[in-house]
Amino acid sequence: MRRTPVLVLVAVAVFLVVSAGLVRFWVAGRILAAPANQYAVTKLQATGAQYFSVADGKVVTADLSMLITTRGDVAQATDSHVVWDEFTVVDDVTNGKEQISISERRSAFDRRTGVGVNCCDVSVNKQPVQLEGQVYLYPIGVEKKTYKFYNQTAKRAFDATFVGEDTVNGLPVYKFQQKVPPTKVGTITVPGALFGLEDEGDVQLDRWYEGVDTHYVEPTTGAPIKQEVSRNETLKTQDGVERSKALVANVTFTPDTVAELVRKATTAKNQITLLKVTIPVALLALGLLVFGVAVFVARRRPS
Secondary structure (H helix, E strand, C coil): CCHHHHHHHHHHHHHHHHHHHHHHHHHHHHHCCCCCCCEEEEEEEEEEEEEEECCCCEEEEEEEEEEEEEEECHHHCCCCEEEEEEEEEEEECCCCEEEEEEEEEEEEEECCCCEECCCCCCEECCEECCCCCECCCCCCCCCCCCEEEEECCCCEEEEEEEEEEEEECCEEEEEEEEEEEEEEEEEEEEEHHHHCCHHHCEEEEEEEEEEEEEEEEECCCCEEEEEEEEEEEEEEECCCCEEEEEEEEEEEECHHHHHHHHHHHHHHHHHHHHHHHHHHHHHHHHHHHHHHHHHHHHHCCCC
């Protein structure tokens, strides 16, 4: 009579232990992923930036406001990757000039590791690109190591090196820094008179970019919650002589954007902890407890 309840208890214990493993290694992996239906509006700012204004024919100093809208292309998403479209508008706040720069990008990346995937017409400003390294996100469970991170301006991936730990609005983060060496990113044809080359008519100028990107990443989720970008872009004639600044700016997320990203990262971190730690540990502990009860019942002598 005692054997049936013992077997039931053992079966329940096994079920609980197996469930702990499933939640930890399978369910969590299925649920914890970048969303296909992403929608986000990110605001950035650059105080005292310098940029070449074609309308003014000179370098202008101004405070800049940047608005980035990101939308997921649900139809192109799969179980393994997502596709996000990004649209960026830059306004000159100081001089009241709107849309001094407009850009767009289309990215595909592994929804769990954040690594770029080359499919689905990925592009920057409608020009096809080859993605490599991390795109938007670091992997869940970020390590203190160097990652390749894709830079959309240079259209290449560069090392993002772990440089230390920090806190942002009280949230512990890992800090990564990416240094982009001088890189030619485009060529334009403009009137030479704008650059003191009156006798040469239209001239070709190469746009060169270099910068330092600093990412503050919540390590459990892999989500950047703050970013600082030091940009130095110049225009050079074909002989390599710099003719003008194109854009010199220190860009960062606005405080409101940082606060919102911290809130989202904290929520996601708690969900990950619940699925990968709290629930599995509780199920495992309960399973071992039930197994212990089964052993106790089996060993108990009849009165």
